[in-house]
Amino acid sequence: MLKNFRNETKQHQLTHLEISGDLPDFGNAKTSLDFLIPIINSRLCPALLCDLRKEVTLEDILSLVDITSHRKVKTWLIQFKNVMFTEFIFENRRKLSSLKNQPSDPSSPKIYINPNLSPDDKFHQIKVLQAFNKLKFTGEDNKSSFSVYPQGFAIKIVCDAKKYFYSFDSKKSPKEFLKSKEIKFKE
Numbered sequence: 001m002l003k004n005f006r007n008e009t010k011q012h013q014l015t016h017l018e019i020s021g022d023l024p025d026f027g028n029a030k031t032s033l034d035f036l037i038p039i040i041n042s043r044l045c046p047a048l049l050c051d052l053r054k055e056v057t058l059e060d061i062l063s064l065v066d067i068t069s070h071r072k073v074k075t076w077l078i079q080f081k082n083v084m085f086t087e088f089i090f091e092n093r094r095k096l097s098s099l100k101n102q103p104s105d106p107s108s109p110k111i112y113i114n115p116n117l118s119p120d121d122k123f124h125q126i127k128v129l130q131a132f133n134k135l136k137f138t139g140e141d142n143k144s145s146f147s148v149y150p151q152g153f154a155i156k157i158v159c160d161a162k163k164y165f166y167s168f169d170s171k172k173s174p175k176e177f178l179k180s181k182e183i184k185f186k187e
Contacts, residue, residue, distance in 0.1 A: 016116035020075040022109030026066035115152045131174045135185040
């Protein structure tokens with residue numbers, strides 16, 4: 001049973017990223033990129049400049065497509081010409097949703113980055129989510145013991161305002177993972 005949740009030999013490759021959040025209507029790719037590029041550069045610099053030696057420009061982006069009709073929230077699919085940009089932005093994605101040093105106004109929205117999963121990875125993600133959902137129970141106050149959310153190559157588990165991340169390549173089953181975090185679940 002444990003091996004159903006393991007994906008040890010597969011190397012996840014990021015070719016496209018999904019961007020969601022407080023995005024404007026997708027008039028056209030150029031207008032949307034004019035909106036997006038300054039946000040990426042301002043939130044990821046100076047790390048972007050140190051690690052990649054340059055800011056993101058229009059020429060660094062191969063494509064940008066609005067895929068909102070296939071998602072529950074407004075989402076753009078972006079592909080960079082350079083895989084290093086894709087990997088760097090994905091690794092530093094939390095800085096794009098953090099507004100600690102910036103005012104909370106429409107010109108400075110939170111944006112969220114997730115990988116665009118292959119059909120196999122998406123199928124695996126759904127199976128893992130289902131496994132976690134089967135372990136949830138409703139308490140006396142009609143609240144679930146925990147909540148689960150897809151997060152790219154991981155599943156985010158929220159319990160008592162604490163967040164835990166279950167990686168696709170985890171060697172623990174969902175039950176073992178919940179037990180190790182002392183999260184109550186259905187036996």
